[in-house]
Amino acid sequence: MKTRLKVPFIMLLMVLVLFTSVITKPITISAEVDVQAKxxxxxxxxxxxxxxxxxxxxxxxxxxxxxxxxxxxxxxxxxxxxxxxxxxxxxxxxxxxxxxxxxxxxxxxxxxxxxxxxxxxxxxxxxxxxxxxxxxxxxxxxxxxxxxxxxxxxxxxxxxxxxxxxxxxxxxxxxxxxxxxxxxxxxxxxxxxxxxxxxxxxxxxxxxxxxxxxxxxxxxxxxxxxxxxxxxxxxxxxxxxxxxxxxxxxxxxxxxxxxxxxxxxxxxxxxxxxxxxxxxxxxxxxxxxxxxxxxxxxxxxxxEKKELYPKAYQIEDKKTVPVTKGKEDTVQIASNAPLTTMIEKGTEDQYSVEYKLDQSALNDEGELTAPIKKGQQVGSVTLVNSEKNYGYITADGEQNESVELVTTDKVEKSNWFMLMIGAITGFFADIFTSVVDTVKGWF
The missing domain is CATH 3.40.710.10 (DD-peptidase/beta-lactamase superfamily)
Incomplete structure (x- = not known):
């Protein structure tokens, strides 16, 4: 009888240990204050x-x-x-x-x-x-x-x-x-x-x-x-x-x-x-x-005031921007300063960042044009809160949750010969594409 009771007891203990182990951080309960004022x-x-x-x-x-x-x-x-x-x-x-x-x-x-x-x-x-x-x-x-x-x-x-x-x-x-x-x-x-x-x-x-x-x-x-x-x-x-x-x-x-x-x-x-x-x-x-x-x-x-994202932070799938007329086809981008703000304790997971590229710095194809300086501003990196957000007391307060998005390397302008070759290649590529499209239209 004792042996039969011991088996389910051990199984219950294992379940409790397993359940406890999956709790990786304490649960934070937001305790909003009840203010007795109009x-x-x-x-x-x-x-x-x-x-x-x-x-x-x-x-x-x-x-x-x-x-x-x-x-x-x-x-x-x-x-x-x-x-x-x-x-x-x-x-x-x-x-x-x-x-x-x-x-x-x-x-x-x-x-x-x-x-x-x-x-x-x-x-x-x-x-x-x-x-x-x-x-x-x-x-x-x-x-x-x-x-x-x-x-x-x-x-x-x-x-x-x-x-x-x-x-x-x-x-x-x-x-x-x-x-x-x-x-x-x-x-x-x-x-x-x-x-x-x-x-x-x-x-x-x-x-x-x-x-x-x-x-x-x-x-x-x-x-x-x-x-x-x-x-x-x-x-x-x-x-x-x-x-x-x-x-x-x-x-x-x-x-x-x-x-x-x-x-x-x-x-x-x-x-x-x-x-x-x-x-x-x-x-x-x-x-x-x-x-x-x-x-x-x-x-x-x-x-508490907390740094949520460090300087030189990059969004994983948006680390580069395409470049035209340069010796490189792309250039890496990152934040030029840490993103720090006042947050409710334990709510770090509610925050993410988004890039806002400066459209005036890009051509119609979404490319930067060489030459490009290291540290050149190409947009901004902004904090995004997925939960409640009361905003700021000042009209420009949201700027406190935004830093510059800059290039991390320089890209030199390609020499005239390579630019000419690129232009010729592009010209014939466009002709070839037009011919292919025309042929497809016959059928």
Whole structure:
């Protein structure tokens, strides 16, 4: 009896061993994040590749995330030498009235006092102060109305889809009373989609890295008082707020209004990998940071930058291109650089490459004409993803997944005698072919 039981047991064991041996790599399960926000997006800050999105093109009032555009224009004016961090300005009646209104919880600006650009910028970026934002807008453009024109022009230049600006702060124009910026409607609101907010953040930190030096400050002094950053996810936030701290977080901008709900554009860097996240219309102050944590954890845990194809890669059956008028009939082609991109871990098999030959470099027969230089570009090599692909935050982002297709050798032009022989041979070959075709037609 024991012998009979032993045989099937051994067979079962062999089947289990065989089954285990055919599993050559672990099974990767894509764990897409469930974000409790009306709209959200997650972007690789280096390439602009979108790693996740949820209704990212829905335009909503962005509240104080609007100030990212004000920051961009102020930093651009500094970069161009129009103003400096030490430039001073005094407060006009309009921003003073906003600062004096307790409904706006301002830092308490005074008139007939000089404030530096640095002081005003820190209050705007760290404490989201509205009055200092307006003061900077007036300094840069002369009036907030003219500054709003600059904001919209810059939005067009940066390619922000669904972005419309009506003031510099993110308040509703209905909150501004008689100070509604010239050229805008009294009941209008700024509008931005999560995609636009992410692209604005992408351009802000790449074009003006100084923005992160300020946005990463947990506190600053203003008029002798300490003001705290509204970004609770910064590491080393004091007291109760420390529970929201996130490793690598150094920006960027919170926002809240009744219409917008609680919003946040965040950015964090870990191991030389920087991500940008946006959540809009969450339920509470805490929720905007909790949902941001979900997004960033998803990005850092699930994605990696990886070289998928090396330099000099060749597609097996497309290693050469025919050549005419040369000493060689063909020339080898290959990629001139490695193909590297941000991918979800374990999805390498979803990627392949394709050649796109430059038709203007070929004759009607699809041949290159000698002479041909080594390293001569004849097209491009492009990554192809067979599964999901959210694309890029920038219009030209797809170029990040393409490199030049070049010749690996030179081909000299054949001498005049060989070209003449080839031409004569071709001439008689054409006559022979015509005669054969005619004869065939008789029968």
């Amino acid at each position: 709209t959200a997006i997650l972007v690789d800050a280096e390439s602009g590749k979108i790693l996740f999105e949820k209704d990212a093109d829905v335009a909503l009032p962005p509240a104080s995330m609007t100030k990212m555009m004000t920051e961009y224009l102020v930093l651009e004016a500094i970069k161009e030498g129009k103003i400096s961090w030490d430039t001073t300005t005094q407060i006009t009646d309009y921003p003073y009235s906003i600062s004096a209104d307790p409904a706006f919880s301002g830092v308490g600006l005074k008139q007939n006092k000089d404030y530096t650009v640095r002081e005003l910028y820190e209050a705007m970026a760290i404490n989201s102060d509205n009055a200092t934002t307006i003061a900077l807008a007036e300094l840069v453009a002369g009036s907030e109305g003219d500054f709003v024109k600059m904001m919209n022009d810059k939005a067009d230049e940066l390619g922000l889809p669904d972005a419309t600006f009506v003031n510099s702060t993110g308040l509703s124009n209905t909150d501004l009373g008689e100070n509604v910026p010239k050229g805008t409607e009294p009941n209008a609101d700024n509008l931005m989609s999560a995609r636009s907010a992410a692209l604005l953040a992408y351009r802000l930190i790449n074009d003006h890295p100084d923005a992160l030096e300020v946005s990463s400050m947990t506190t600053t002094e203003f008029e002798g008082d300490r003001i705290e950053n509204l970004n609770w996810m910064l590491p080393e936030m004091p007291g109760y707020l420390s529970q929201f701290g996130y490793e690598g977080m150094d920006g960027l901008k919170t926002g809240w209004t009744d219409l917008a709900g609680y919003c946040f554009t965040g950015t964090a860097e870990r191991d030389s990998q920087r991500l940008i996240s946006v959540v809009m219309k969450t339920d509470s102050k805490e929720a905007r940071f909790e949902e941001t944590r979900k997004l960033l954890d998803y990005g850092f845990n699930q994605f």
